[in-house]
Structure formats: C-alpha cells, structure tokens
Amino acid sequence: MSPFLRAALPVGLGVVLAACPAPAGLAPHGWLYFAVFAAVIAALITEPIPAAGVGVVGVAFIATTGLAFGPEQRLPAAAIRWALAGFSNSTVWLIFGAFVFAMGYEKTGLGRRIALVLVRRLGRRTLGLGYAIALAEVVLAPFTPSNTARSAGTIFPVIRNIPELYGSRAGESPRRIGAYLMWVAFAMTCVTSSMFVTALAPNLLAIAMVKQATGLEITWMQWFLGFLPIGAVLVIAVPWLVYWIYPPEVRASEEVPAWAAQELATMGPVTRREWTMAALVVAALASWIFGSRWIDPTTVALAAIAGMLITGVVSWDDVLANRPAWNVLVWIATLVVLADGLNQVGFVGWFGTGAASLLSGYPPHAVMILLVVLFFAIHYLFASLTAHTTAVLPVILAAGVAVPGLPVPTFVLLLGFSLGLMGVLTPYATGPAPVYYGCGFISRREFWRLGCGFGVLFLGVLLAIGVPWLG
Secondary structure, eight states: OOHHHHHHHHHHHHHHHHHSOOOTTSOHHHHHHHHHHHHHHHHHHHOSSOHHHHHHHHHHHHHHHTTTSOGGGOOHHHHHHHHHGGGGOHHHHHHHHHHHHHHHHHHHTHHHHHHHHHHHHHTTBHHHHHHHHHHHHHHHGGGOSOHIIIIIIIIHHHHTTSGGGGTOOTTTSGGGTHHHHHHHHHHHHHHHHHHOGGGOHHHHHHHHHHHHHHOOOOOHHHHHHHHHHHHHHHHHHHHHHHHHHSOOSOOBOSHHHHHHHHHHHHHOSOOHHHHHHHHHHHHHHHHHHHOTTTSOHHHHHHHHHHHHHHHTSSOHHHHHHOHHHHHHHHHHHHHHHHHHHHHHTTHHHHHHHHHHHHHTTSOHHHHHHHHHHHHHHGGGGOSOHHHHHHHHHHHHHHHHHTSTTOOHHHHHHHHHHHHHHGGGSSTTSSTTHHHHHHTSSSOHHHHHHHHHHHHHHHHHHHHHHHHHHHO
8 A cells, every 4th residue: 555545545534524414412523533533543554654653643633623622621721631641541651661571571581581491391292382382472471561572572583493493494395383383373472462461552451441431440360360261271272273273294303392402501591680580570470460459550560660770680771762662652642542532522422322222122141242243353454453442442342331231341351352362363463463474384375264263263262151251
C-alpha cells in the first residue's frame, strides 16, 4: 500500500462517517467523536505514521475541537486535562515499567540462559525440544509484557540456530525440524500471552478498560487462576499436536543438547548481574501475587526499576534509550484516553443499549459465547492486539454488560483471555508473527492454514473449559 493510501483511507473513513447524520439517541458531538475514533483505529491498521504518533494526532485533534465535550462544556482547561489523563493512568506506567523490567532480562542475559538450560535438558528428542520451548515461554512470560521481546527477541534467537544442526534450512528442507520448532514457538507465545496479566501489554490495557466500563478490578492472581486450567491443557497439548499435525522428519538427535551446553559454557558462570536480576524478578512476582493488599502493582514495577538502577543491572542511559518502552507509554496513554472518551460522549452506552435490544430474548450464556467468538474472529481485520483491544473491547463490553443475567465477571475474563490466543490467527496478528513468518521455514499457505486451525482450537478450549470453570 502506498504512503498516500495509508493516510487517505483513515481520513476518508472519518470524513464519510462525520458526514452521516448522528443516529437516534446519540448526541451529534458523540457521533463526530466516534468518526474521529474510527479514523484513528484505521490509521493504527494502515500506519501512515508510527502508532504512537497516530494516538497523539487523535488526542490533539479532539482536544483542539472539544469533541469529547458537549458545546456547553468546551473549556480549554477541561480539554487539556482530558488529553493528558492517560499519562496519569497507573496501568500505563505499569506497562512502561514492565518493558524496562524486561530489558533487564535482555541486558543481563538471564532470559537467554534460561532458554538454553531448558534446551540442554529437554532437547534430546524433537518432541522434548518442543516442550523445552514451551517451558521457556512459561518461565519468561510473567515478566515480559512484550511477546515480541519474549519470543522474537529471546526465544527465536536461540531456536533459529537449531535447524541447521539437522541440515534443515529455510526454503530447502524446512520440514526436517525447522518448521516444527518455529510453529511451536509461535503458537506457545500466543498461549503464554494469555496465561499471565503481565505477559502481554494489551492484557493490562484490557484490565483498565474493564474497570472503566464495569467497575470490576481483576487482580494478577485472579487472572492466573482463571486461565490456569485452559493454559495447562494448551501448554501440554500444543507441542504434541504440532508434532502430530505438522510432523518433523527428524525425531531425535544428540546435537542440540550439546550445542546448548556449548553456548552455556561460552556464557560462563551466572554473573552477579544475573543473580541480582533473578532476585528482583522473584521479589516482583511475589509482590504481584501476594502483596496486592499492601502495595500497588505499578509501585512494584517502579520499585523494581529503582532496584535495577541502584544495583547497576541497567543504567539510566539504558532506560532513556529504551525506545519501545517510551513509545508504548505514549501509545497506550493516548489510546486509553481515546477509548475512555467513547464512554464520556455516550457512544458506548448508546451502542450497548442498542445491541442489548437486538440480543434480548436469547439465553445470556449464548449471548456471552457469541460475543466472545465475534471478538476473537474480528481480529482477522487487525494487525495489532492493542488496536483491537482499543477499538473493539469497549463496544463488546457495552453490548454484553447491557444484557440482563449475563455473568459479567466470566464474560470479561473470557474476553481478556482471548487476547493473546487470537495472535495465532494470521502472519500479522501479533508482534512475533512477522518474525516467524519471515524466517522462511513456514510457507504462506501453511501459516494461514495452521493459524486458522489453531485459532479454532484455542477458542474451542477457551470456551469449553473457561465457561464452566469461571461460571
């Protein structure tokens, strides 16, 4: 797509929507706000400029025009308070803190060491290697809110060295072992992204939106225990299912554990910085799990960063140079306030009431399942889990909450759990997807076929286990 079209499509969408009359029951400024919001979401998909820049442009435009307020409320002070409100959101800073925390994993080499240890111990057989990748994901996921950093930045650099040991090369002999390893790694990062609140940035964004829309506050432990039976089944099943559905030609080898042992020997003994990072990891996880009554999760993240700075695990220059963290800070802060604006102008309530009237008469559980399936399947239209969460979650939440008798706690958890899982659908569905698609071991046709198949599997397991477990 040309740069002109990338910019023209979102602007055109916004103009067309703004030219339409406001629907009955919705204030004109609410409809105009939605037109701008839709243009912002479209721009997040086409990306004429970086995503964080899109958010800044959207917030600036609405603050300047006062569309977040009725005509009688358009005061300059109110507009700027609205525009900057996202930067005072604790969840936004938790996401930022977790990104910096993840940088410590990378800087110290602790993440790579953990992955290599698992490969050395479980990599003697190809299936065991698949489970080593799965366990590495599970170990790293609670502390890595970017699945791109975790999978594409830590797991992929380790496993990409393995196929050549078997003579498996992209484009020549990918099915010997390379294709199996790559798909297991990609599918598993989607599972672990749903397993922990702190394993995926949009999970934290979703929690903030759920609290805004319903008043429900989801804790780290509540999320983990809710997903545990679903995640346990998938962690156990995925390496074996890929082994059966998409089998490697090589089933066993002694070379991989030897290679991992050699890499570990090259790394040398565990360094002081790694031990320090490990201690901070354990302390932060313990605080997130057991300390929520006494200390806010965002405070834990900030304290962990302070510990990293004091102990020299990272430097302040490292923090300043962490462009993804600052980029996400601006991106999420603007998206949070834009999504909250849909509530403020009355759009979410209007949509929820209308959707509830259309769904009235159907059993509440059937409505809940239908909305979760819709939320999951619509991700085929998105190249960002964050954009999907921002654009679709408030609307689906409003529709579900307005249905009498619908179990709201179960509903919101199912929606949150689906976020990481839906990343398996397409080669662009989540950050690591282009890395595994572009490595050349999995063809375009196979990637789409496997994505669809595992998407149906993930959604089926989520509903089959999640509905009775959470209900």
